[in-house]
Amino acid sequence: MTKTWFITGTSSGFGRLLTERLLARGDRVAATARRPEAVQDLRAEYGDRLWSARLDVEDRHQVQQAVDEAFAALGTVDVVVNNAGHGVFASVEEASDEQIRRVVETNLLGSVRVIRAALPHLRRQGHGRILQVSTSGGQTTYPNFSYYHASKWGIEGFCETVAQEIAPFGIGLTIVEPGATPTGFGGALATAPVMPEYDAGPAGDTRRALAEGTFRLPNDPERIAQAMIDSADGETAPLRLPLGSDTYAHVRASLTARLAELDAHRDTALSVAVQEDPAGI
Structure with a gap:
């Protein structure tokens, strides 16, 4: 059974791969991007099964109009894929206010706008699936990515809440967490002048690993795109879809460490609870 998809950020990366694969299998795709001309080469082959529009998710009016x-x-639209993203690679003091604003506007607020614009339509049709593209960095962290993590941890918290609220309407939501993958995203990261105070520490180590090519990218973007499609085709929507050997290892280590820390503070946590009066007064 063919599906109709609405995808943001289709000019490159996972958005482009998804669009190509879906059209090739016979689905319809509403492909949106800041540069919609980047997908026009597909129209000659797929005709009116490709619908495209200019969309900058930072512009709430443009989001509403495109949706x-x-x-x-x-x-009808069966699956909404929130894929548009932006990253800034800088330590906490190096990034500018404008760089911080843009990463939060795109990854957090932009994704929220798309979901809010789509939900009235999805509720009326009585079904649908939302795939929110996050990252392993939505549950773990790496030096020099603090603002990117802030946006991804934020959208994961938002989506985890929304998934509960929209389930009664027959709408599923899945947070997709790809690991490090050669999609060209790293080359598009915004950067800032390096401060020597941070260059000697973990932030500098991560910067050098990327520059020297020792920061591993162990995942296949084609396989990740297919795993996202397979998930949307499934009968039930998992809340999270971890994709990548690094995602599994790093997120598991992070969750294990957080649970251990929580347990270490168990007595303190319980000590501040209001104690019931044994006399019932």
């Missing part, structure tokens, strides 16, 4: 027009043109 409304896609549903109007296609009649």
Whole structure:
């Protein structure tokens, strides 16, 4: 059974790979991007099964317009993929206010806008699936990515809440967590002038690993795209979809460490609870 998809950030990376694979299997795709001309080469082959629009998720009016027009043109949308993303690679003091604003606007607020714009349509049609592209860095951290992590941890908390709220409407939501993958995203990271105070520490170590090519990218982008499609085709929507050997290892280590720390503070946590009066007064 063919599906209709609405995807943000389709000019490159996972968005482009998803669009190609879905069209090739016979689905319809509403492909949106800041540069929609990047997918126009697909129109000659797939015709009106490809619908495209310019969309900068930082612009709430543009988000609403693109979502409304896609549903109007296609009649129904089965899967919404929030894929548009932006990253800043800098230590906490190196990034500018504008760089911080853009990463939060795109990854957190932009994703929220798309979900909010799509939900009235999905509720009316009585079904749908949302795939929110996050990262292993939505549950773990790496030096020099603090603002990227802030946006991804934020969208994961938002989506985990929303998944509970929209389940009664027949709408599923899955947070997709790819690991480090050669999609070209690293080359598009915003950077800032390096401060020597941070260059000698973990932030500098991560910067040098990327520059020297020793920061591993162990995952296959084609396989990740297919895993996302397979998940959306499934009958039930998992809350999270970890994708990558590094994702599994790093997130598991992070969760294990956090649980151990929580347990270490068990007595302190319980000590501040209001104690019931044994006399019932």
